[in-house]
Amino acid sequence: MSGRRDTLARAIAEQEERLLNCVHCGFCLPACPTYRRLGDEADSPRGRLYLMQAVVEGRLDAGSDAFQTHIGRCLGCRACEPVCPSGVEYGNLLELARQVGGEARRSPLLARLILRVFGTDWLARPAMLAGRLLRATGFPAFAARALPGEHRPGRQRASHEDGNEPGPVARAAGAARLGLAMLAASAPARELFHKRPASHSAREVRPVPARGNGQTRRERLGPPRGGGQAPTVALLTGCVQAGLFSRVNEATARVLSANGYRVVTVAGQGCCGALHAHAGALEAARVMARRNVRAFEGAEADFVAMNASGCGAAMAEYGSLLAEDRTVGERARDLAGRVLDVSRLLADRGPVAGAPLPLRVTYDAPCHLLHAQGVADSPTRVLESVPGLEVVPLPGAAECCGGAGIYGLTHPRLGGWIGSDKVRSVLDTGADALVTGNPGCVMQIGAGLALAGSRIPVVHLVELVDESYRRAGFYAG
Amino acid sequence: MIPDTLTRSLAEICGPGGVIVDEDRLLVYESDALTAYRHRPGAVVLPRTTAEVQGAVTAIARHGLPIVPRGAGTGLSGGAVALDGAVVVGTARMNRILEIDAANRRAVLQPGVINAELSAAARPHGLYYAPDPSSQTACTIGGNVAENSGGPHCLKYGVTSRYVTGLTVVLPDGSVAKLGGRGREAPGYDLVGLFVGSEGCFGIATEIEVGLLPLPEGVRTLLGIFDRIEDAGRAVSDIVSAGLLPAAMEIIDGPTIRAVEDSVFAAGYPTDAEAALVIEFDGLEAGLDGETARAAEFCRRAGAREVRRARDEAERMALWKGRKKAFGAMGRIAPDLLVQDATVPRTTLPAILKGISEIGKRYDLVVANVFHAGDGNLHPNILFDRRDEDELERVERASKEIMQLCVDSGGTITGEHGVGLDKKHHMPLIYGAAELDAMWGVRRVFDPSGVMNPGKVLPEETAPGWPGHGEGRGAAEGEGAGVAEPAVAAMAPP
Numbered sequence: 001m002s003g004r005r006d007t008l009a010r011a012i013a014e015q016e017e018r019l020l021n022c023v024h025c026g027f028c029l030p031a032c033p034t035y036r037r038l039g040d041e042a043d044s045p046r047g048r049l050y051l052m053q054a055v056v057e058g059r060l061d062a063g064s065d066a067f068q069t070h071i072g073r074c075l076g077c078r079a080c081e082p083v084c085p086s087g088v089e090y091g092n093l094l095e096l097a098r099q100v101g102g103e104a105r106r107s108p109l110l111a112r113l114i115l116r117v118f119g120t121d122w123l124a125r126p127a128m129l130a131g132r133l134l135r136a137t138g139f140p141a142f143a144a145r146a147l148p149g150e151h152r153p154g155r156q157r158a159s160h161e162d163g164n165e166p167g168p169v170a171r172a173a174g175a176a177r178l179g180l181a182m183l184a185a186s187a188p189a190r191e192l193f194h195k196r197p198a199s200h201s202a203r204e205v206r207p208v209p210a211r212g213n214g215q216t217r218r219e220r221l222g223p224p225r226g227g228g229q230a231p232t233v234a235l236l237t238g239c240v241q242a243g244l245f246s247r248v249n250e251a252t253a254r255v256l257s258a259n260g261y262r263v264v265t266v267a268g269q270g271c272c273g274a275l276h277a278h279a280g281a282l283e284a285a286r287v288m289a290r291r292n293v294r295a296f297e298g299a300e301a302d303f304v305a306m307n308a309s310g311c312g313a314a315m316a317e318y319g320s321l322l323a324e325d326r327t328v329g330e331r332a333r334d335l336a337g338r339v340l341d342v343s344r345l346l347a348d349r350g351p352v353a354g355a356p357l358p359l360r361v362t363y364d365a366p367c368h369l370l371h372a373q374g375v376a377d378s379p380t381r382v383l384e385s386v387p388g389l390e391v392v393p394l395p396g397a398a399e400c401c402g403g404a405g406i407y408g409l410t411h412p413r414l415g416g417w418i419g420s421d422k423v424r425s426v427l428d429t430g431a432d433a434l435v436t437g438n439p440g441c442v443m444q445i446g447a448g449l450a451l452a453g454s455r456i457p458v459v460h461l462v463e464l465v466d467e468s469y470r471r472a473g474f475y476a477g
Numbered sequence: 478m479i480p481d482t483l484t485r486s487l488a489e490i491c492g493p494g495g496v497i498v499d500e501d502r503l504l505v506y507e508s509d510a511l512t513a514y515r516h517r518p519g520a521v522v523l524p525r526t527t528a529e530v531q532g533a534v535t536a537i538a539r540h541g542l543p544i545v546p547r548g549a550g551t552g553l554s555g556g557a558v559a560l561d562g563a564v565v566v567g568t569a570r571m572n573r574i575l576e577i578d579a580a581n582r583r584a585v586l587q588p589g590v591i592n593a594e595l596s597a598a599a600r601p602h603g604l605y606y607a608p609d610p611s612s613q614t615a616c617t618i619g620g621n622v623a624e625n626s627g628g629p630h631c632l633k634y635g636v637t638s639r640y641v642t643g644l645t646v647v648l649p650d651g652s653v654a655k656l657g658g659r660g661r662e663a664p665g666y667d668l669v670g671l672f673v674g675s676e677g678c679f680g681i682a683t684e685i686e687v688g689l690l691p692l693p694e695g696v697r698t699l700l701g702i703f704d705r706i707e708d709a710g711r712a713v714s715d716i717v718s719a720g721l722l723p724a725a726m727e728i729i730d731g732p733t734i735r736a737v738e739d740s741v742f743a744a745g746y747p748t749d750a751e752a753a754l755v756i757e758f759d760g761l762e763a764g765l766d767g768e769t770a771r772a773a774e775f776c777r778r779a780g781a782r783e784v785r786r787a788r789d790e791a792e793r794m795a796l797w798k799g800r801k802k803a804f805g806a807m808g809r810i811a812p813d814l815l816v817q818d819a820t821v822p823r824t825t826l827p828a829i830l831k832g833i834s835e836i837g838k839r840y841d842l843v844v845a846n847v848f849h850a851g852d853g854n855l856h857p858n859i860l861f862d863r864r865d866e867d868e869l870e871r872v873e874r875a876s877k878e879i880m881q882l883c884v885d886s887g888g889t890i891t892g893e894h895g896v897g898l899d900k901k902h903h904m905p906l907i908y909g910a911a912e913l914d915a916m917w918g919v920r921r922v923f924d925p926s927g928v929m930n931p932g933k934v935l936p937e938e939t940a941p942g943w944p945g946h947g948e949g950r951g952a953a954e955g956e957g958a959g960v961a962e963p964a965v966a967a968m969a970p971p
Contacts, residue, residue: 020812020862024512025805026551027615030591039523039569039589040497041550047505054504066501083614085740085805164494 013056018093021086022049028080028090033400033418034073042070045080045090052097063104071097073414075407076278077367077400082374091313091372092320098280110175111279114406118239118271119284128243135183135244144181144451147173165413174412178447182408185446186244189457192359192433193467233261233345234301236292236315239271240439241308248439251466252307252342258474259349263305268295274314274368275405277321286325289318293332304335307342307462309369309438310405315339316373341369342462343437347378354468356388361464362431363391364422364445366438367400379437379461386468394434396425403444416448423448426456434458479519479564483540487522490532495570497521506565509552510612513815513863514898518545518559525570527645527653527683534681535651537564543931544649546677548589548620551612553816554897556624556676560932566681568619574598575684582689583642588619588682595687604689607634610893611801622682625674627893629725629800630757632851634690636893638673643686646672646679649924658686671919676895677930679923693724693759697769698787698796701754701776702747706730706834706846709752710826712779713850716756716772717823723772726851727755727800732810733845733858737799740806744799745792747783754781754850755796803847804858810843811860815872817879818900821888823853832882833857840875842868854892855883880906896934904936913939 028045029035035044042051051067054060060067071094078091106112117123134140165171233256237249253263273288292315296304306312314321319333363383369375383391402408402418422445426434434445434456446458469475479498487496497503498520507515519542524530537544543563550557559565571587574595578584579602586595592613596605609628610616616626622644627636643658657669672679703709709728716723729737731751738748746753754776758768773784787793807814821829830846837844837859848856857879861872880890880903890896890903904913917940923929 021808023805023808023812023814024508024510024550025612025615025808026510026549027612027802027805029549029551029615030594035569036572038494039567039572040502040521041567041569042497042502042505044505046550050505050507051501054501060501060504064501066499066504070502082741085737085742085802086808087740088808 016056018089019049019053019056021088022046023086024050025085027083027085031079031083033075033077033079033402034414037414037417042066043073048074048097049088049090049093052093055100061104062100068101068105071101073411075367075400075402075404075418077404078371079367079398079400082371092317095277095280095282098278099282100280102280107279108410111406111410114409115276115279115281115284118275119273119288121270124239124243124271128239131183131244135187140180141184141450144177144184144447147177147180165411171412174416175409177451178408178412178416181447181451182443183244185443185450185458186439188247189433189459189463192457192459230260230262231302232300233263233303233305234266234296234299235263235305236269236272236308236311238308238311241311245439245442245460248307248460248462251460251462252305254475255351255462255465255469256305256342256345258469259346259351261345264299264301266295266299270295272311272314274310277314278405282321286321289321289332290325290328293318293322293328293335296335297331302338303345304339305342305345306339307437307460309341309366309373310440312339312341313368313372341373341375341378341437343369343378343382344375346465347381351382351385351465353385353387354465354474355471357386357464357468357471358388359432360390360392360430361433361435362394362426362429363397364394364401364426364434364436364441365397366436366441367404369437370398382461382465383435386464389464392429392431394425394429396422401441401444401448403440405440408444419444419448420452423452423454427452427454431456435461435464437461478562479542480540483536483542484520486536487520487533490536491522491524491529495523495525497523506547506550506559509547509550509555509557511553511555511816511899512813514555514558516558516560518565519562521565521567523567523570527647530566530647530681530683531651531653533566534647534649538649538651538926538928541928543928545930546619546623546681548617548623549591549615551616552620552624552895552897553818554891554895554899556895556897556930556933558898560898563931568617571619571683577602579604582691583686584689585684585686586618588617588622588685590618592616592618592621599689600692603692605692606640606687607690608637608640611804613801618685618687619682622673622685623675623677624893624895627849627852627854629727629849632726632849633722633724638670640688641669641673641685642688644669644672644682645684646682648680649926649929654680674895675923676897676934678920678934680929695762695765696757696759696793697765698793699756699769699773699776700746700785700787700796701756701773701781702750702783702785703752703754703779703781704750705780706752706830707827708780709754710830710850712754712776712781714823714826715775715779717851719771719775721768721772723756723851724759725755725757726849728846728848728850729753729755729800729803730846732843733803733807733847736806736809736845737803739809740802742798742802742806744795746799755800800847807845807858807860810845811862813861813863815859815861815876816894817855817857817859817876818891818894819880819883819888820852820854820892821883821886823851825886825888826850826853829855829882829886833879836875836878836882840871842871842875844875849892852892853888898933901934901936904934905939910939914941917941
C-alpha cells in the first residue's frame with residue numbers, strides 16, 4: 001500500500017520544480033470556470049496544484065476522494081496558464097496528476113471505453129461509421145429532445161451548484177441525451193448557407209482589411225523551408241474530424257490551396273492522442289504520438305495544419321510528451337514546432353477575400369487554441385476578411401464551453417451548467433451562427449443550443465471561408 | 478474537525494455543498510498568498526447571502542469556535558489563515574454586483590466581487606473603482622475592505638477607506654448592522670471608517686457600498702530606466718518635492734525586472750537596468766503633457782539613462798502588467814518569498830534602498846524590490862526555498878533587520894498588506910501601551926467574546942489581562958506606564 005503511494009508520489013515528485021513555481025498568488029482563481037461557479041478553492045488551479053504538492057509531500061493519498069474529485073473536476077481548459085505570472089505549466093502537471101490518480105483508482109468505465117475506442121483503429125472506424133449512419137437517419141436530433149433532461153440551471157440553487165454529479169442511472173440517461181445531441185450537432189449546417197436570413201439581406205459589403213496588421217508576434221510565421229516556393233502544408237485528418245467532420249477537412253484543404261499553400265496528404269497518420277493525454281493515459285498517448293511523428297516526417301511539409309485545436313495543442317506538445325524517448329524525441333520536437341492552426345496559416349496570407357457572405361456571426365475561442373496555443377487574433381482576422389460578414393463579440397468567448405473532451409459525459413451536471421452559460425451568451429448576441437475551431441466545441445455548443453430549443457448552427461471557421469470562396473467561383477472548373 | 482451537530486446546521490443553512498469538512502479538501506485552505514504560515518481550518522463554509530452568513534456565524538459562535546473570514550486568499554499577511562481549528566467563512570459565492578447607480582457614482586456589491594470586475598462593470602457608465610491593488614484581477618472587494626487595500630494609483634486617489642461609504646456587516650454575535658450608506662455623511666461616529674481595515678476582526682461585511690470615479694480624460698505614462706536604484710528613488714522624491722502630483726509612481730528593481738521580462742507579462746523593461754520607474758499622470762488633457770515633460774526632466778537629472786513614453790494604450794497596459802504581475806513572477810526565481818510592506822518617508826528612500834541591499838548581501842539572500850515609490854511604500858521580496866532550513870533562518874533575521882531599518886527611519890511596518898499574523902509581533906515597534914490598549918478596546922466593542930479572527934493584528938501579550946501585560950514593550954517606553962487597564966479581559970486567546 002505505502003509502496004504504491006511512494007511510486008505515485010515519485011512520479012509527481014520529479015515535477016516538483018515545476019510545482020514549486022506556484023507562489024500561491026491566486027491570480028488564476030478568476031480564470032477558472034469551476035472555481036467561478038463552485039467557489040471552492042479546491043476547484044481552482046491553485047488549489048489543485050496544492051493537492052498535487054500534498055501528494056508529493058506524502059500528506060495526501062492520490063486515491064483519496066479529495067484528489068480524485070478535484071483533479072477529475074478540472075476541465076483542462078488551461079485558462080489559468082496565460083494569467084500565471086510564474087509560468088506554471090498547469091496542463092502538463094494535470095496530465096501527470098491524472099496518470100497518478102488513475103493508477104491509484106480506476107477511472108469510470110465509460111471514460112475507459114471511450115479512450116479504448118479512440119485509441120484503436122479497428123474500433124474507431126466502425127464507431128464513426130455507425131455514428132454517421134445514425135446521424136443520417138435524423139433520429140439523434142429527435143431522440144435528444146424527446147429524452148427527459150435534468151432541470152436547466154437557473155439562478156435558484158440546485159444540486160449541481162455544489163458540484164455533485166447524479167447517480168449512475170441519471171448519469172447514463174444524461175450521457176445518452178447529450179451524446180445524441182452532440183452527434184446531431186456534428187451534421188453540416190446546410191440551412192445557414194442556403195437560406196439567406198431576411199433581416200440581413202441589405203447589409204453592406206465591408207472592405208477587406210490590409211495584410212499584416214493586428215497580428216501578435218507569436219502568431220506571425222517564418223518563411224517556408226524551401227525558400228521562396230509555396231509553403232507545403234500537411235493536414236492532420238484526425239479521428240472525430242475524419243469520422244464526423246470530413247467536410248471540414250475538405251474545406252481546410254480547399255481554402256489553404258486558394259491561399260497559395262501546397263497541400264499534401266499524409267498516409268499512416270492516426271488519432272493525435274489528446275484525449276488520452278488529458279485523461280492521464282500518457283503511455284497510450286505516446287504510442288499514438290510516435291506513430292504520427294513517423295507518418296508526418298515522410299511528408300517533409302513546412303507546416304502541419306490543424307483544424308481541431310485540441311489536437312493542435314496536443315501535437316504542439318509532442319516534444320515534451322516524448323522528451324524521454326531517445327529514438328523519436330528530437331523528431332517529435334521538430335514536428336511539434338511545425339504544427340499550426342489553420343487560422344494562423346490563413347491569417348498570414350491575408351487571407352484572400354471571397355464573395356460576400358451576408359451573415360451575422362459570433363466567435364467562440366476554443367480553449368486549446370486561445371489558452372494552450374496562444375492564438376488570439378488570427379481567427380478574428382480571418383473572419384474579418386470575409387466580405388459582408390458581420391462579426392459581433394461574444395461575451396465570455398474566452399471561457400470554456402464545458403465540452404472539454406469527454407467532460408460532458410463524465411461530469412454532466414457541471415459540464416451542463418458551464419455549457420448553458422455559453423448557450424445563453426450565444427443566444428444574447430442575436431447571431432445567425434456561432435463560429436469556432438474545434439470539433440468538440442462545435443458538438444458541445446451545438447448540442448446545448450439544440451437542447452435549449454434554438455436552431456442556431458455552429459460551424460467551423462474554415463466552413464465559412466470555404467462557402468465564401470465557393471460563391472466567388474474559386475473552385476469552378 | 479468540527480462537531481457533527483455544527484456540520485449539520487451549517488449544511489442546513491448553506492446547502493450540503495456549502496460546507497467543507499473533509500480534512501483532505503481543507504488542505505487547500507491552509508494558507509493565503511503568504512505561504513510561510515500554514516494552519517488547516519476546522520471547516521470551510523461558503524454562504525451566498527447576508528442571511529446565510531448570519532446563520533453560519535450564529536451557529537459557529539454557539540459552538541464556541543473561532544471564525545475567520547476569507548475572500549480569494551490573495552492576502553500577504555496571513556490574515557485569512559485559520560488558527561486553532563477556526564471555521565473559515567469564505568465569500569467566493571457572494572460575487573454579485575447588486576447595483577450600479579451611475580447618476581450618483583455609487584455601486585452596491587457583495588464582498589466576493591473581484592476588484593477589477595467592479596471597474597469593468599462600471600466602465601460602460603464612464604466610471605471606475607479607483608483603489609487598484611496589484612492583485613486586482615483576483616482579489617475581492619471584501620478583502621480590500623478588511624485590509625484597507627491600496628495600490629499604485631492610491632498615490633493620487635487614496636486607499637479603500639476613501640471609497641467605502643456604507644457597509645452591511647454581520648457581527649460576531651450574529652447580529653446584522655448597517656453602517657453608513659447612501660452617501661458619505663453619516664451622523665455620529667464613523668463606524669465605516671473603523672470597520673475598513675479591521676482585518677476581519679470586527680465582523681464580516683456582506684454588502685458594500687462604494688463610490689466610483691469618472692474615467693480620467695487623459696493618461697500619460699513614462700518609463701525611466703536607471704542604472705542605480707537610489708537614483709530612481711531620488712527622482713521620485715524630487716518629483717513630489719516639486720509639487721507635481723502623479724497618479725502613480727512605481728519602482729521595479731533589477732532582479733524583479735529580470736523575473737518579469739522572463740514571464741508572459743514581459744513589459745519591455747531593459748534587463749540590464751537596475752531600476753525601472755513607472756510614472757503616470759492622469760486627469761484633464763490640458764496640462765498633462767507639461768507635467769509629463771517636467772517629470773521626465775527630473776528623471777534625467779537624477780541620472781536616468783533613458784526616459785520613454787508609452788505611445789499607445791497597448792504599451793501602457795504592457796508597462797502596468799509587468800508591474801502588477803511582478804509578485805507572481807517571483808516564482809521564476811525561487812519557490813518561496815516573503816514580501817514586506819514597510820512604508821517610509823519618501824526622502825529616506827535612497828538611503829533605505831541601499832540599506833536593504835546591504836542586508837540582503839550580508840545574509841546572502843536575493844531581495845527583489847517592487848514598490849509604490851510615490852507613497853514610500855516598500856515591498857522588499859525576500860526570495861528563498863523553504864526546504865533549506867539554514868536559509869529560512871537567515872530570511873527571518875534579514876526580515877527583522879529590514880523592518881527595524883524602516884522603523885528607525887521614521888517609517889511604519891505595513892503600508893497596505895495588513896498586520897495579520899505576520900506582523901503582529903512588530904506592532905510594539907511602533908505603538909506604545911496607550912495605543913495598543915485603545916485598539917484592544919475597540920476590538921472588544923465589536924467582538925466581546927473574541928471569536929473573530931483571533932490571533933491576528935494585536936499581539937496577545939499586549940492584551941489587557943494577559944499575564945505580564947504592559948511589560949517589556951519596545952518602541953514607546955514610558956507611554957504605557959500609568960495607563961489604567963480596562964477591566965474586561967475577554968480577548969485573551971485560548
